Amino acid sequence: MLAIIIPYYKFTFFEATLDSLAVQTNQRFKVYIGDDASPESPNDLLEKYQRKFDFEYHRFEENLGGTSLTQQWERCIALSSNEEWIMILGDDDVLGENVVEAFYANLLEIEEEGINVVRFSTQKIDDEGKFISETYYHPRIENSVDFLFRKTRSSLSEYAFKKEQVLKIGFKNFSLGWYSDILAVLEFSNFKNIFSVNTAKICIRISNKSISGNDFNLELKTKSTFDFYYFLLSKKSNLFSEKQKRELFSRISKSYLNDKKKINYFFKISIICFKNNDFHQYCNFLLSVFRSLKISLNKLKI
Template sequence: MKLLAVVIPYYKRTFFRECLASLAAQTDQRFTVYIGNDASSENPEDLLKEFEGKFNFVYKKFEENFGRTSLTKHWDRCIEMMEDEEWFMILGDDDCLGQNAIESFYESFHEINESHNVVRFSTQIINDCGTKISKVYQQPESENALRSYQRKLLGQNRSSLSEYIFRILKYKKYGLKNYPLAWSVDDRAVIDFCENKDIFSINRAVVYVRMSASNISSTMAYSNLMQEAILESSRELIFDYKKKMDRAQLRFFIENYENCALIFTKVDRRDLINITKLFLLYMPIKSKIYILKVILSKAFTKV
């Protein structure tokens, strides 16, 4: 029984062999890999031939590149390659699964399937050489998605898309947000797909997440787009989930939205109005006075 799909939106060849090798090394082979090539100039087909028979995979090269304009849309069409699997993960073409990742998912499946829509593994950061450069990040076995994201923003936690497994029905219901560079899309997907259920963590298996010079997050040229994505996701999270947050969480995410907006020299009028209303409705009196001063100064700032 193959309940699980591993979806790989392929573009770069540099670390792809290591990614494929980690799949071939899985102690439980009950999964199918769907590899969608985003019209890359780096042909991986000879690599794929090396791994024929080592695990089950489906490969498709798309003629049009989506990643330059919407990485999320490329992820969507890769997910559409799936057949009838009930769960899926999106694995970066430079990341690797620990040998027991799939096995540990099936070992916990009865508990997962009854009570959860999102699963995550422990993670460890590796560099260009595959050297482990961080501790193993383990998580509470069961954790509210908003609380987990709050811990991430506070620097008490880390996460990335490759470590998560999602129930396909929740993806079909909510979809993926189309933020610039797909930045923050994984965080929002976790919150949406959990749908009032906690994240289930498997700490006995590790996903190795690569940090290298080729990562988008290492490229300063994309910094403005990242900031725009973070602001958009912060704004939408507040208005989509404020009724599901407790007072402390709501105040935290309002302040986060404010911080994201004020990064920009000239704040959009919509954000000025939104932040003012939120502070007046939900924040302590000192914060209300503070934000009125800030908003007035920003409102008259010249670019």
């Protein structure tokens, strides 16, 4: 059976999320709502859905998402029972009415292929629920490493994960959960295949109340971006081709150049190069640093 986990904090769009669960054409799922000590109680709203779908609500007395979003996800997952698959649905995102039905329609093939990560098509919506992007479709079966290098978007809400993988591996605790979901896709799939269900869609809300929809915490986002690529290069480099490693190195270098105040980033990148005996890459990195410093100095003179 499928568990839908909702780490709850924001009330503003929560009713739309619940409405999308109530109208699912297949009701073979259970919802677990973990209230992260929100100042906006959803109790009155939840009364409206008591007989519309199966759910459990639990209020945590201590806010955790403010310091570690991934730990909030994990304690909400711990509320679930013996379900084999889980989705972690944002409290502002919306399921298309056939998402659960489409999941079960493909489940036999998913399990025969030994796949641990399922992905649905997505479309961005704004505060008013209006579409603000095209629909994002994916190859039916795609290697998760290939997905990392394919230019596209991603959100935690659009995935279903084999629960045993989630419990065994867990989420990496990057600041704001930024890139924690991407790494989860890679690790939960064992850096192997993802199964895409393109016949059902999840709407991802982009608003000034969401982490991805505002420009706050840019420093923390930069840090998480760096930490993500550093983890891949320092812990998982054997899973990538030489070409892919060069691309990862380019991305982590760019992350450092966006915030050169972090001198420890410079040393971490240097260590990666020396460990891999990649002096050519290191020379290119140093040249990029010098060019960037020169541009900055010229701007100061002006």
